[in-house]
Amino acid sequence: MTPGARAAAAIDVLEAVLAGRPAEVALTNWGRANRYAGSGDRAAVRDIVFDVLRCRRSLAVRGGGEGARALVLGWARERGQEALFDGQGHAPAPPRATEARAEPAGLAALDCPDWLEGPLRAGLGDGFAAVMAAMRQRAPVFLRVNPLRATQGAAIAALAADGVEAVAHPLAASALEVRAGARRVQQGRAYAEGMVELQDAASQAVVEMLPLRDGMAVLDLCAGGGGKTLAMAGRARLRLSAHDADPRRMADLPARAERAGVQVRLVERPEGAGPWDLVLTDVPCSGSGSWRRDPEGKWALTPAKLEALLEVQAGIMDRAAALLPADGVLGYATCSMIEAENQGQVRAFLDRHAGWELLAQRAFTPLEGGDGFFGAVLRRKMG
Numbered sequence: 001m002t003p004g005a006r007a008a009a010a011i012d013v014l015e016a017v018l019a020g021r022p023a024e025v026a027l028t029n030w031g032r033a034n035r036y037a038g039s040g041d042r043a044a045v046r047d048i049v050f051d052v053l054r055c056r057r058s059l060a061v062r063g064g065g066e067g068a069r070a071l072v073l074g075w076a077r078e079r080g081q082e083a084l085f086d087g088q089g090h091a092p093a094p095p096r097a098t099e100a101r102a103e104p105a106g107l108a109a110l111d112c113p114d115w116l117e118g119p120l121r122a123g124l125g126d127g128f129a130a131v132m133a134a135m136r137q138r139a140p141v142f143l144r145v146n147p148l149r150a151t152q153g154a155a156i157a158a159l160a161a162d163g164v165e166a167v168a169h170p171l172a173a174s175a176l177e178v179r180a181g182a183r184r185v186q187q188g189r190a191y192a193e194g195m196v197e198l199q200d201a202a203s204q205a206v207v208e209m210l211p212l213r214d215g216m217a218v219l220d221l222c223a224g225g226g227g228k229t230l231a232m233a234g235r236a237r238l239r240l241s242a243h244d245a246d247p248r249r250m251a252d253l254p255a256r257a258e259r260a261g262v263q264v265r266l267v268e269r270p271e272g273a274g275p276w277d278l279v280l281t282d283v284p285c286s287g288s289g290s291w292r293r294d295p296e297g298k299w300a301l302t303p304a305k306l307e308a309l310l311e312v313q314a315g316i317m318d319r320a321a322a323l324l325p326a327d328g329v330l331g332y333a334t335c336s337m338i339e340a341e342n343q344g345q346v347r348a349f350l351d352r353h354a355g356w357e358l359l360a361q362r363a364f365t366p367l368e369g370g371d372g373f374f375g376a377v378l379r380r381k382m383g
Contacts, residue, residue, distance in 0.1 A: 001037060001038075001041040001044075001090070002089060002090065002091065003081070003084055003091075004084045004085070004086060004088065004089065004090065004091025004092065005089060005090035005091060006041060006044045006045050006048065007048065007072050007075075007076060007084045007085070007091065007092055008090050008091060008092050009030065009034070009037070009041075009045045010045050010048035010049050010052070010072050010075075011068045011069050011072050011092060012030060012068075013026045013027055013030050013045060013049050014026075014049060014052060014068035014071060014072065015067075015068040016029070016030075017049070017053070017068075017296070018067070018068055022296065023049055023050065023053060023296055026049075027042075027045070027046055027049060030045070043183070047138075048072065048075060050138070050295060051075055051138070052071045052072060052074075052075050053295035053296055053299075054111065054135070054136055054137075054138075054291070054292060054295040055074075055075070055078075055111050055136050056071060056111065056295070056299060057104070057107075057108050057111045057112070057113070058074070058078075058104040058108055058109055058110075058111050058136075059071045059074030059075050059078065060074060061074065061102050061103070061104040061108055062074035062075075062077045062078055062101055062102065062103070062104065063075075063077065063099060063101075064095075064098065064099035064100045064101065064102070065098075065099060069092060069099075070099060072092070073085060073092070073095060073099055077101055082095065110129060110132040110133060110136070111132065111135070111136050111298075112132050113298065113299065113301075115303060116288075116298075116301070116338075119306070119338045119339065119340060120132070120288065120337060120338060122338070122339035122340070123336075123337045123338050123339035123342060123343075123363065124337055124365065127365060127367060130367060131337065131365050131366055131367060131372070134292075134365075134366040134367060135291050135292055135366060137292065138292060139200075139290075139292035139293050139366075139371065140177050140178070140201075140369065140370075141177070141178040141182040141185070141198070142169065142175055142176065142177055142178070142198070142199060142200050142201045142204075142370065143155075143159075143166060143175070143176040143177075143178060143185065143196040143197065143198060143199065144172075144174045144175065144176075144196060144197045144198075144199040144204050144230075144231055144234070145174045145175075145176060145195065145196055145234075146194055146195055146196065146197060146230070146234050146260050146261075147174070147234050148194075148233070148234060148260060148261045148262065149193060149194045149195045149260065149261060150190075150195035150196075152168060152174075152176070154195070155176065155190055155195045155196050156168075156176065158188075158189055158190035158193075158195055159176075159178075159181075159185070159188065159190045159196065161188075161189065161190075162181070162184055162185070162187075162188025162189055162190055162191075163181045163184045163188070164178060164180070164181035164182070164184050164185055164188060164190070165178070165179040165180040165181055166178050166179065167179060169201050169369060169370075170369075171201040171202060171204070171205050171364070171368055171369050171370050172201050172202075172204035172205040172207075172208055173208065174204050174208075174231070174234065175201040175204050175205075175370075176196065177201070177369070185198065186198075192259070193259075194259040194260045194261060197227065197230060197231075197256070197260070199227050199231060200290075200370045200371045200373070201369055201370035202289070202364040202368065202369075202370030202371050202372070202373035203227065203228065203231070203335070203370070203371065203373060204231055204370075205362075205364060205370070205373070205375075206228075206333045206362075206364070206373050206374075206375035207228055207231040207232055207235065208235070209331075209360055209362065209375045209377055210232065210235075210278065210280065210329070210331050210377060211278075211329060211359070211377065212232060212235045212236040212238065212278070213236055214236050214237040214238075215237065215238075215239070216236065216238050216239065216277040216278055217238075217239045217241075217274070217275065217276050217277050217278075218232060218238045218239065218240050218241070218276065218277065218278045218279075218280070219241045219242070219243065219267070219270055219273075219274070219276045219278070219279045219280070219323065220232070220240070220241070220242045220243070220280050220282070221243055221270060221279050221280060221281050221282075221316065221319070221320055221323075222243075222244060222245070222280075222281055222282045222283055222284070222316065223242035223243060223244045223249070223250055223253065223282075224244055224249045224250070224282070225249060225250070225252055225253065225256070226242055226250060226252070226253035226256055226257070226264065228280060228282055228333070229242045229253065229257075229264055230256060230257065230260050230262060230264075232280070233257075233260065233262040233264070234260075234262075239265075240262070240263065240264045240265065241264065241265045241266070241267050241270075241273060241276075242264050242265070242266055242267070243266070243267045243268070243270050247266070247268070250266055253266065254266070270323055271322075271323065274323055275323075275325055276323055276324060276328065277328060277329065278324075278328065278329040278330075278331060279320040279323050279324055279328070279329075279330055279331070280331040280333065281316050281317060281320045281330065281331065281332050281333065282333040282334075283312070283313045283316050283317070283332070283333070283334055284309060284312055284313070284316075285309060285313065285334040285335060285336040285338075285341050286301055286305075286306055286309060286334075286336045286338055286341060287301075287335055287336065288301075288335075288336045288337045288338055288372060289334070289335040289336050289337050289364075289365075289366075289371045289372020289373050289374075290335045290371045290372070292366065292371070293371070306338070306340070306341075309341065310340060310341065310345070313334070313341060313345050314345060314348060314349070314352075317330070317332060317345065317349050318349075318352070318353075321349075321353055321356070321380070324380055325380070326380055326381070326382045327379065327380060327381075327382050328379070328380050329359075329377060329378070329379050330356075330377075330378045330379070330380075331375070331376070331377055331378075332345065332346065332349075332374075332375070332376040332377075332378065333373065333374065333375045333376075334373070334374045335371055335372065335373055336372065336373075336374060337363070337365060337372035337374075341374070342361075342363060342374035342376075343361065343363075343374075346358060346361060346376045346378070349378070350378075355380060355381050356378050356379065356380055356381065357378065357379055357381055358376065358377075358378055359377040359378060359379055360375075360376065360377045361374070361375065361376035361377070362374070362375055362376075
């Protein structure tokens with residue numbers, strides 16, 4: 001496919017996305033309907049689609065409209081590639097008079113919805129503009145070294161043999177940043193043998209905040225695919241259990257645990273499966289810290305949805321607290337940069353529950369390299 005044809009294909013995919021279809025589904029459907037497109041073409045179209053979704057508001061200004069064609073035109077103009085719209089072959093038709101170019105300003109230039117400025121500023125403070133500008137870019141690819149399978153040096157060497165260039169990243173002791181060959185990671189020996197797992201560096205740093213020690217009984221209450229479950233297993237010899245409100249999310253966890261050399265018990269009802277020394281709650285959240293990876297979430301979030309999430313988060317924290325004895329530890333994590341979901345939830349929890357103390361909390365932003373994340377560690381006091 002020519003570059004112009006790839007731009008036209010991205011327009012087709014984005015039309016489906018704007019009609020309500022998830023981007024990954026729309027891309028898969030397009031690939032199945034266009035078997036002639038090679039892997040390089042599919043990757044290029046995917047990149048355009050996600051570049052557009054990350055910067056949807058500013059590109060609408062540059063492209064002169066909010067439809068799929070205008071968004072891709074804005075994408076091309078931002079890169080100095082308006083010539084892709086020449087109508088030759090399968091390329092999009094040339095720009096029309098109604099598709100006038102303008103330069104975005106203010107929140108539009110930062111690709112921030114108006115209503116989210118206040119909630120995000122509350123969490124980011126003076127870093128708001130810099131962080132939102134960073135969120136317009138693609139996220140780096142990070143790996144977590146599994147110390148049960150390899151040292152950091154051995155993992156880097158094995159990845160190099162797989163055609164993947166990776167270097168240590170300072171945000172977490174286990175973190176590697178992939179500099180080249182990211183699409184080869186899951187086809188390589190290092191991944192197949194459990195030396196590395198895909199996991200954001202800030203996510204790893206949140207796990208490093210937890211006071212884990214050998215012999216602890218630990219529950220990952222919102223385990224999902226089990227990324228943090230396996231990260232905890234790499235830090236100490238634990239009696240690990242995992243639970244999720246939707247058990248289907250944990251479907252791959254047993255195979256991932258076997259590859260990593262870890263034992264994890266899946267539990268349906270945590271209330272009857274304890275006692276626990278530590279419960280981690282990686283709660284459902286706005287996902288604002290991971291909008292570089294899931295940009296659709298930025299535009300789908302509403303004040304009502306955020307309010308509903310706050311209620312769910314508080315309920316999960318209360319549930320976790322009931323599972324813990326005196327001196328038990330509660331870990332709280334979000335992939336959010338919104339203060340109400342982070343420090344605000346911690347304050348509200350301490351107001352609701354006497355006899356608890358805050359041991360540590362930290363907010364991570366993309367300016368440190370990884371996604372936006374928040375972690376807090378609380379403990380039920382003795383006596």
